[in-house]
Amino acid sequence: MGQQERHSLNLIGFALPVAAAWMGSAFCAALGLAALALATLGPGEHGTILALKVTARFSFLLFWLAYAAGAMTTLFGPAFEPLKRRGREFGLAFASAHLVHLGLVAWLTYIGHAPARGVFLFFGVAALWTYLLALFSIPRLQKALGSKGWWFLRAVGLNYIAYAFATDFLGYPQFGSFKYLVGYLPFAALSVVGPLLCLAAFVQRAAWLRKTSSRQTG
Ligand code: HEM
Numbered sequence: 001m002g003q004q005e006r007h008s009l010n011l012i013g014f015a016l017p018v019a020a021a022w023m024g025s026a027f028c029a030a031l032g033l034a035a036l037a038l039a040t041l042g043p044g045e046h047g048t049i050l051a052l053k054v055t056a057r058f059s060f061l062l063f064w065l066a067y068a069a070g071a072m073t074t075l076f077g078p079a080f081e082p083l084k085r086r087g088r089e090f091g092l093a094f095a096s097a098h099l100v101h102l103g104l105v106a107w108l109t110y111i112g113h114a115p116a117r118g119v120f121l122f123f124g125v126a127a128l129w130t131y132l133l134a135l136f137s138i139p140r141l142q143k144a145l146g147s148k149g150w151w152f153l154r155a156v157g158l159n160y161i162a163y164a165f166a167t168d169f170l171g172y173p174q175f176g177s178f179k180y181l182v183g184y185l186p187f188a189a190l191s192v193v194g195p196l197l198c199l200a201a202f203v204q205r206a207a208w209l210r211k212t213s214s215r216q217t218g
Pocket of ligand 1: 052056057098101102105119120124165169172
C-alpha cells in the first residue's frame, strides 16, 4: 500500500480514495452496460432482462476475483499475489456494480414484471451478504469482529454468493447451443472452478498448519 493510501487510512480509518475509485469505476461500467442493453432492446421487460443478465455477468467477474485470488496465491504461488492484495477492492467493486443489478430488479418490478417471491428470497439473501461483507470490510468494524469472526463471515457469505451465481449459470438447460456456449459455459466453468480452488487451498493450508504445529510440539 502506498504512502498516500496509508495516510488516508490513518486519517479516517477507511482507505477511501482507492476503494472509492474502484467502486465508482465498477458502478459506472455496470451502468454503461445496462444502458447499452436497454438501448438495444428497449426499457421494457426484454431489455431489462438482458440488462440483468449482462450486469450479473460483469459483477460475477469482479466477485470471482475477490473470491478466488487468495486461493490461487496459496496454490500457485506469488504470481497471483497482486490479485490477492486487491481482494478487498474487487469485493467492493462487485458490491458497487451489483447496485445496478438491484436497481434493474426495482425497475422490472415497477413496470409490472416482478420476479417470483422465491427469487427475491434466495437472491435477496445473497444481496444481504454482499453488503454485510462490504460493511465489515471497513477496518474498524472488522477489527471489532475479530479475526475468527471475520473469517467465519467471509466463509459463509462468499460461499453463499458463489452458490447463488452457480445455480443460475449451471441451471441453463440448452447445452451446446450458441447462447449456452457464449453466455453460460465460461461463467458456469468459473463458478465450478472457484469453489474447487478455495477448497484445495483450504486443505493445503490446513495440512501446512498441522505439519508446523506437530514440528513445534515434536
Ligand atoms: C448477490 C445477489 C444476486 C446474484 C448473485 C444474482 C445473480 C444473477 C445472475 C447470475 C443472473 C443471470 C441469469 C441468467 O443469465 O440466466 C441474474 C439475473 C436476474 N436476477 Fe439476479 N442476482 C442477485 C440479486 C438479485 C435479486 C435480489 C433479484 C430480485 C429478486 C434478482 C433478480 C434477477 C432477475 C429477474 C434476473 C433475470 C433472470 C432471467 O434471465 O430471466 N437478482 N441474477
